[in-house]
Amino acid sequence: MEACGLIVEYNPFHYGHQYHLKQAREKTDADCIVAVMSGNFLQRGEPAIMDKYNRAKAAILGGADLVVELPYVYAVQHSDYFAKGAIDMLYHSGVSAVCFGSEAGIIDSFSDAYQHQKEHQNQYESFVKKYLNKGHAYPDAATKAYQHIFGISDILDVSRPNNILGLSYVRAIKDAHYPIKPITIKRIENNYHDTAITGNIASATSIRKEVLNNPTASKAAAEAMPETTSDILQSYKHASGYWHDWELYFSFLKYRVQTMTLAELQQIEGIVEGLEHRIVRTAMEASSFQGWMTALKTKRYTWTRLQRIFVHILTNTRKEDNILGTQTGYIRVLAMNKTGQAYLNQQKKKADLPFITKINQIKHPFLEIEERAAKAYYSILPGKKQRDFFLQEIKSPIIIK
Amino acid sequence: MEACGLIVEYNPFHYGHQYHLKQAREKTDADCIVAVMSGNFLQRGEPAIMDKYNRAKAAILGGADLVVELPYVYAVQHSDYFAKGAIDMLYHSGVSAVCFGSEAGIIDSFSDAYQHQKEHQNQYESFVKKYLNKGHAYPDAATKAYQHIFGISDILDVSRPNNILGLSYVRAIKDAHYPIKPITIKRIENNYHDTAITGNIASATSIRKEVLNNPTASKAAAEAMPETTSDILQSYKHASGYWHDWELYFSFLKYRVQTMTLAELQQIEGIVEGLEHRIVRTAMEASSFQGWMTALKTKRYTWTRLQRIFVHILTNTRKEDNILGTQTGYIRVLAMNKTGQAYLNQQKKKADLPFITKINQIKHPFLEIEERAAKAYYSILPGKKQRDFFLQEIKSPIIIK
Numbered sequence: 001m002e003a004c005g006l007i008v009e010y011n012p013f014h015y016g017h018q019y020h021l022k023q024a025r026e027k028t029d030a031d032c033i034v035a036v037m038s039g040n041f042l043q044r045g046e047p048a049i050m051d052k053y054n055r056a057k058a059a060i061l062g063g064a065d066l067v068v069e070l071p072y073v074y075a076v077q078h079s080d081y082f083a084k085g086a087i088d089m090l091y092h093s094g095v096s097a098v099c100f101g102s103e104a105g106i107i108d109s110f111s112d113a114y115q116h117q118k119e120h121q122n123q124y125e126s127f128v129k130k131y132l133n134k135g136h137a138y139p140d141a142a143t144k145a146y147q148h149i150f151g152i153s154d155i156l157d158v159s160r161p162n163n164i165l166g167l168s169y170v171r172a173i174k175d176a177h178y179p180i181k182p183i184t185i186k187r188i189e190n191n192y193h194d195t196a197i198t199g200n201i202a203s204a205t206s207i208r209k210e211v212l213n214n215p216t217a218s219k220a221a222a223e224a225m226p227e228t229t230s231d232i233l234q235s236y237k238h239a240s241g242y243w244h245d246w247e248l249y250f251s252f253l254k255y256r257v258q259t260m261t262l263a264e265l266q267q268i269e270g271i272v273e274g275l276e277h278r279i280v281r282t283a284m285e286a287s288s289f290q291g292w293m294t295a296l297k298t299k300r301y302t303w304t305r306l307q308r309i310f311v312h313i314l315t316n317t318r319k320e321d322n323i324l325g326t327q328t329g330y331i332r333v334l335a336m337n338k339t340g341q342a343y344l345n346q347q348k349k350k351a352d353l354p355f356i357t358k359i360n361q362i363k364h365p366f367l368e369i370e371e372r373a374a375k376a377y378y379s380i381l382p383g384k385k386q387r388d389f390f391l392q393e394i395k396s397p398i399i400i401k
Numbered sequence: 402m403e404a405c406g407l408i409v410e411y412n413p414f415h416y417g418h419q420y421h422l423k424q425a426r427e428k429t430d431a432d433c434i435v436a437v438m439s440g441n442f443l444q445r446g447e448p449a450i451m452d453k454y455n456r457a458k459a460a461i462l463g464g465a466d467l468v469v470e471l472p473y474v475y476a477v478q479h480s481d482y483f484a485k486g487a488i489d490m491l492y493h494s495g496v497s498a499v500c501f502g503s504e505a506g507i508i509d510s511f512s513d514a515y516q517h518q519k520e521h522q523n524q525y526e527s528f529v530k531k532y533l534n535k536g537h538a539y540p541d542a543a544t545k546a547y548q549h550i551f552g553i554s555d556i557l558d559v560s561r562p563n564n565i566l567g568l569s570y571v572r573a574i575k576d577a578h579y580p581i582k583p584i585t586i587k588r589i590e591n592n593y594h595d596t597a598i599t600g601n602i603a604s605a606t607s608i609r610k611e612v613l614n615n616p617t618a619s620k621a622a623a624e625a626m627p628e629t630t631s632d633i634l635q636s637y638k639h640a641s642g643y644w645h646d647w648e649l650y651f652s653f654l655k656y657r658v659q660t661m662t663l664a665e666l667q668q669i670e671g672i673v674e675g676l677e678h679r680i681v682r683t684a685m686e687a688s689s690f691q692g693w694m695t696a697l698k699t700k701r702y703t704w705t706r707l708q709r710i711f712v713h714i715l716t717n718t719r720k721e722d723n724i725l726g727t728q729t730g731y732i733r734v735l736a737m738n739k740t741g742q743a744y745l746n747q748q749k750k751k752a753d754l755p756f757i758t759k760i761n762q763i764k765h766p767f768l769e770i771e772e773r774a775a776k777a778y779y780s781i782l783p784g785k786k787q788r789d790f791f792l793q794e795i796k797s798p799i800i801i802k
């Protein structure tokens with residue numbers, strides 16, 4: 001069996017994701033689609049609208065065969081690390097191809113861009129440094145440096161977010177010399193950051209907004225995602241009482257910041273350059289998450305970067321956890337169908353990392369972080385429900401026949 | 402001016418406290434009554450029903466002249482340290498006498514008991530050790546050891562809680578050779594742990610219970626405390642939205658424990674002998690503070706001791722804060738009347754420690770802990786109110802003319 005990998009967040013799974021899945025299957029003729037998916041906290045530094053188990057289930061019902069977890073330590077990081085972590089997981093899962101959506105839609109553009117960047121690496125790095133020194137945030141500095149080295153060339157439009165991300169995937173594959181074929185499909189009909197639903201291929205952002213504003217019956221949201229996703233979203237809220245949203249964590253986050261010493265805050269992943277003082281200074285006045293973020297934001301500290309730091313505070317993820325210096329030690333399965341199960345049985349024999357299903361199956365520092373992240377994620381639920389939802393971490397994965 | 406010191410918690414100030422105040426004034430002929438009062442968290446490991454400023458105000462209106470703060474580091478400790486800290490504060494405040502309530506009511510009993518204990522110190526210590534090894538909690542082991550060395554002598558009934566506490570005060574004075582005269586008055590009409598109001602001299606425990614069960618109009622509670630206390634209690638709730646109670650902090654406490662590493666939990670003040678494992682194990686199932694405490698309690702870990710540890714977790718007070726190894730560095734004034742103010746002006750000239758009124762007036766490790774404790778105490782309030790109430794920490798003390 002041959003597998004094609006996708007890198008996803010599915011927050012929540014919608015028709016745009018389904019289109020991507022179908023295209024990946026057609027383009028690669030893969031027997032199995034493996035999706036590596038962020039867990040309960042996402043790359044932009046946000047809690048997912050519902051937990052990873054339910055998002056993985058919606059993915060399988062929507063057409064994926066196997067969903068594996070992108071560990072927290074890669075998921076809640078800027079795109080370079082996110083991409084590297086995801087590609088590593090897919091490599092260890094044994095995929096022969098990776099298919100990603102991009103604005104460009106032509107894979108040669110990415111190979112050429114990778115080559116071009118490699119040839120201008122020194123120039124690229126010095127531009128990044130220059131913009132960082134000017135006070136720009138890293139992603140912004142990287143984009144500006146790309147624009148310099150790509151100039152007016154038509155190799156790749158590096159101002160588009162999914163092109164940048166695609167380039168990170170291609171770079172991660174090529175730098176590691178992985179025998180994985182990168183494939184891209186052109187994204188259709190919506191932009192990543194769109195907040196309004198404009199057709200039945202809508203952005204997850206716009207769908208979440210619709211769902212949260214109109215919890216019982218958003219027609220536009222229902223039309224943008226499979227019924228299976230709508231049903232899972234509704235039953236998740238029915239069972240837990242919530243769709244997760246940063247505001248629900250605000251009081252925990254503020255309590256935590258206000259009882260930390262400056263030395264402890266300095267130890268949190270992502271905190272640099274005295275940012276701890278700014279966080280403490282703004283905490284006292286904050287009366288909502290949005291308000292706090294607005295008070296904190298600067299040119300250097302983007303909204304996304306600050307949100308990621310807040311996730312690290314909430315989950316107590318510290319620099320000493322040495323996230324980026326620790327090797328991946330396992331592949332964790334969240335959900336699968338029969339095809340995924342057959343693929344897994346085949347891979348188990350030849351994989352270099354163990355496939356695990358339960359958080360307590362092996363000992364690994366990433367799994368300790370995963371446990372804390374899960375407990376933090378469910379902390380907004382009433383006591384007994386926290387336990388019930390957390391127990392999914394030590395149950396068998398979701399198998400859909 | 403001569404001053405007499407009282408050691409109090411006033412949770413809240415009631416007629417029993419007023420009786421104590423009057424008796425102290427009569428017995429000592431003091432010009433000024435100085436009360437050293439626990440802050441927002443109390444000796445038994447509980448949040449006070451309302452904050453220290455409002456409790457101090459009720460005390461001044463009830464007859465005290467000057468209320469100074471017993472630092473958190475002494476207040477939330479077992480009775481030996483509590484007593485030593487309180488006596489130290491009163492000594493530095495310049496009092497010439499200390500008056501405490503006791504079941505015995507005769508000061509010679511305490512002096513004799515102190516002498517007797519000193520003569521049997523080795524025996525006392527070996528009995529304490531013996532009972533600790535048998536799995537008894539410290540206060541229990543100490544009481545049992547007292548009973549051994551006092552035997553059937555009628556020096557002092559060491560099975561009574563206020564006699565034990567009184568003995569701690571007398572010991573703290575005599576061990577430090579402080580020029581302070583200990584005085585005791587007989588406690589009347591109620592027991593410390595009574596939960597029902599049985600007259601107009603009632604225990605604070607029974608008054609809190611009445612008030613919390615019948616927030617708008619408990620006749621029995623109103624009759625047990627001055628109208629000024631009732632008014633302050635009501636206006637506190639009106640302004641803050643709450644009377645403080647452990648259950649209100651449960652979700653913060655549980656969130657915190659669930660996102661701490663075992664190593665971090667081991668670093669919390671009061672955690673010994675692998676108790677961190679027991680706390681983590683019981684956290685998952687806990688759906689209320691009472692339920693969690695019940696699951697945790699053993700012969701060795703008394704309710705009070707566990708509550709103190711939970712306060713230390715909530716306020717992030719760690720062993721490295723070296724509470725018991727740091728010297729008192731200031732006397733903090735919470736409230737006073739004209740007499741208190743005159744006494745303060747006199748004392749300022751000869752005191753060996755600075756009198757401060759605001760938390761940010763000097764730098765001292767105890768004040769950093771005080772700041773975190775205040776922020777944790779107010780964390781249950783809505784965002785903007787947290788700030789308003791916390792700002793009392795950097796305002797002038799309450800002065801009642």
